[in-house]
Amino acid sequence: MSQTILLSPPDVGPLEESYLIEALRSGWVAPAGPALQAFEREVAARVGTDGAVAVSSGTAALHLALLGVGVGPGDVVIVPTLTFIATANAVRYIGARPVFVDCDPQTGNVDVHLVADLLKRLRSRGERVGAVVPVDMFGSCADYTELAPLCAEAGVPLVEDAAEALGASHRGRPAGSFGRVGALSFNGNKIMTTSGGGMLVSDDGELLARARHLATQAREPMLHYEHREIGYNYRLSNLLAALGRAQLIRLDGMITRRRHLRDRYAKLFAPVPGVRLLGVEDTESNCWLSVIVVEEQRSGWRAADLADYLAQRGIETRPVWKPMHLQPVHAGAESLLTGTAERLFAEGLTLPSGSALTESQVTTVLATIDEFLVGGGSAA
Known part of the structure; x- marks a missing residue:
């Protein structure tokens, strides 16, 4: 029986193997390490943001991104109805409420005019809109020329779900660089992969520092293990980051x-x-x-x-x-x-x-x- 031709299998080869072997031989097998730090710098440079934080999945990146812009329990978050479920689930993790909005028939991306109508409707009811989360569907950026000013005028943070769009752009500007923070995914079927993984990208250094703190179980900078708030085990491993560095080159x-x-x-x-x-x-x-x-x-x-x-x-x-x-x-x-x-x-x-x-x-x-x-x- 012939092998199934898959939809979007991982594309890995000798370069990825060499980077993984180098990382193994370096002794940095535990989560943090030089490959992780380099991967963050390289992705940030590719996206055009000041910094990045590598995490265990695109879902984790979305969760931390929403926390980073201040979304809290009871808030409303505008989410495209046409998306992978992680976009909506991350909202629910926080205790916020997703409100779904339809898409443009030509692109599948969020209908910006509906977002404008929805923002007016929600605010007229006195709802606190914690964020708008557009999704760059199937590798094409949403219409940020219209969407970004709309969110800015409304005073609502824009969190870009660019999980499917690394390497794409909108009017020459890279996917992931729009809004206050972007979320990338390196799942096995994505454009490039770290087996599993994701990343926050942003110009907001405080947001990224906060995300990095929460992603490492919110451990305080003490010799012993000190925790003053609930954190998450979300950091990407050094080995997977090495794989990602090779993928980024290709x-x-x-x-x-x-x-x-x-x-x-x-x-x-x-x-x-x-x-x-x-x-x-x-x-x-x-x-x-x-x-x-x-x-x-x-x-x-x-x-x-x-x-x-x-x-x-x-x-x-x-x-x-x-x-x-x-x-x-x-x-x-x-x-x-x-x-x-x-x-x-x-x-x-x-x-x-x-x-x-x-x-x-x-x-x-x-x-x-x-x-x-x-x-x-x-x-x-």
């Missing part, structure tokens, strides 16, 4: 491969009625995942039909994120909706996008999709 090349693959998908689907690539006009995307949107009435087939066809032939795909307002764990949460996220969930499909895919695998994926299209969209 990041531009990995993005180039993903962009090239998205272009090939765009060419393949261009003549197909009722099918479009989500956010394909964004030339600054890192193309983490290539997403097609299928309008069944025009195409004659559903996204699920293609997914089934590919699955039967050992090719992994996945629907886009199930909207937060439809998730049982967030049932009953307040939302401002247009139906766009639900349509994208029903009509969207993420295709194999990884930079580690071989040319043979890419050729197989494209040929199999073409075979499906020639057959009239039959999943048989």
Whole structure:
């Protein structure tokens, strides 16, 4: 049986191996160490912020970022409904309340006009809005040209969830550098990986110092173990940071491969009625995942039909994120909706996008999709 062609597998090789061996031989196997400090400096330089704090996951980064901007129990936090669940869960960790907002149909990113309406609605009710958390979906930045001034005028901190977008930019400015603090993810399926891991990036030195303190169990600077508040075991290990340093060196090349693959998908689907690539006009995307949107009435087939066809032939795909307002764990949460996220969930499909895919695998994926299209969209 042939091996499954995965959606976005880790892209690692000899360089990563050499960095890990060097870190092992240095003796810095425990969490802190020179590779960790260097990784923070290098990511901050790449993002264009004054500093960074490496942590165990993107979720941990979001949690600490929200704490850093002062979100507390009972606050409201505006979150896109189309996102991975970590964005909303981090709000709930604090005892705050996520209010979900719909997305733009062309990009999947948060609808800025709805955010403006929601801010007015919440403040007219006397709600304290602790933060707005846009998500840079599938590697494309939200419209920060409109969103950042909107948040500034409202006096509400902007926390950028750039978990999917390292290496992307908006009008030349890197993802993660917008707002008061940004959160990155280095999960195994992301554009680059530390196996598991994440990072806060910010120009706010006090916020980062606070995050670093909380991420190390809030230990006080004493010889013995002294703790005056509840902290978290969130620091990234020195070994994983070494892996990340090697990945960061290769990041531009990995993005180039993903962009090239998205272009090939765009060419393949261009003549197909009722099918479009989500956010394909964004030339600054890192193309983490290539997403097609299928309008069944025009195409004659559903996204699920293609997914089934590919699955039967050992090719992994996945629907886009199930909207937060439809998730049982967030049932009953307040939302401002247009139906766009639900349509994208029903009509969207993420295709194999990884930079580690071989040319043979890419050729197989494209040929199999073409075979499906020639057959009239039959999943048989």
